[in-house]
Amino acid sequence: MTTPYILYGSPFSPFQRKVEAVLALKDLEYECEPVSIPGPPDWYRNINPLGSIPTLRDTSIASEGVEGTICDSSAICAYLDKKHPAPTLYPDDPFDYGRALWLEEYADTGMAREGGMGLFRPIIFNLFQGKAPDLDTARTTWNDKLPRLYDYLETQLDGRDHYIGGEISIADIAIASQIYQTDMLAGLPDAAKWPALVSHYESMKAHAAFARNRLACEKMLTKLVPKKFDLN
Ligand SMILES: N[C@@H](CCC(=O)N[C@@H](CS)C(=O)NCC(=O)O)C(=O)O
The missing domain is CATH 3.40.30.10 (Glutaredoxin)
Incomplete structure (x- = not known):
């Protein structure tokens, strides 16, 4: 079949x-x-x-x-x-629905621009081409660009388990997907500065929904990046 x-x-x-x-x-x-x-x-x-x-x-x-x-x-x-509406990943309430789409966009555009283009690619694309990773660019992103993106997300969570309402939504998925991109190479954001963001991310990363992708990435990274980079 x-x-x-x-x-x-x-x-x-x-x-x-x-x-x-x-x-x-x-x-x-x-x-x-x-x-x-x-x-x-x-x-x-x-x-x-x-x-x-x-x-x-x-x-x-x-x-x-x-x-x-x-x-x-x-x-x-x-x-x-x-x-396949069950379980739905888009809130029913119109305002919550709009907010969920906004946070998805925040992740897909804002976080991807910094974490993807400014950190993941300068390291991984260089390694793929047999070049030294561009750690200067990655450090600038990690220390100067990602923090303000995290600050906003910390206020959005306001200590809750999910970004919108009490259930997992497209906002939680999109944000965790982007944080994983930098976690693969540089580890977690500082939990002392962004406690809610890190706790939310860790529970999403451990969720069964991310397991297949995580295993595939870990396998691809084993040889290429045996140890995460210290970008602090
Ligand atoms: N808005 C698109 C963005 C997809 C995107 O930018 N993907 C990157 C890879 S992570 C890509 O294909 N870039 C094309 C390139 O670099 O040539 C989506 O949500 O699917």
């Missing part, structure tokens, strides 16, 4: 991590098909003209070509939630 969903991308993508967590929370079977960036192959550009990862294929709609595919993690997660 064909797997219902195929996810094109890489476990190292925080956006793929977000989608994998949503698939897991909804208990949906999926296969991962690797696509490298930058410069994905032509067949991938045909299904995702932006060349970004991830893209989801719903094999119940089509098992090849552009048909049956949805690009962009936010579109994919919203699609999966509409198609």
Whole structure:
């Protein structure tokens, strides 16, 4: 029998991590098909003209070509939630719904720009190319850019277990997916400065929904980064 969903991308993508967590929370079977960036192959550009990862294929709609595919993690997660509403990851209350989408966007744009482009890539992309990791750029991001993003999130949690309401939502998933990106290489943010953020992140990281992606990343990192970097 064909797997219902195929996810094109890489476990190292925080956006793929977000989608994998949503698939897991909804208990949906999926296969991962690797696509490298930058410069994905032509067949991938045909299904995702932006060349970004991830893209989801719903094999119940089509098992090849552009048909049956949805690009962009936010579109994919919203699609999966509409198609498989239990458990829903988007709050019912209109204001909470709007806030959840905002925090998802905060993670996908603000946190990804700093943690992904300013820390993960300067280290990992250099290592992939056999070069020394760019620790100067990573240190600037870690010490000067990420703290203000964390300050805002600490106020948003206000000591609660979830960013919105009492249940896990797309906001919790998107934020934890981005913090994992820097945790892989540099460890946790300072719990003395951001206690609620770190406690929320640690419980999300331990959640079964992140297990498959975490194992895949750990496996890929074993040789490349045997020890985390001290960026303080
Ligand atoms: N808004 C997109 C962002 C996806 C994105 O930027 N993915 C990165 C990888 S983590 C990418 O594909 N970048 C393309 C490149 O660097 O060429 C989403 O949520 O899926």
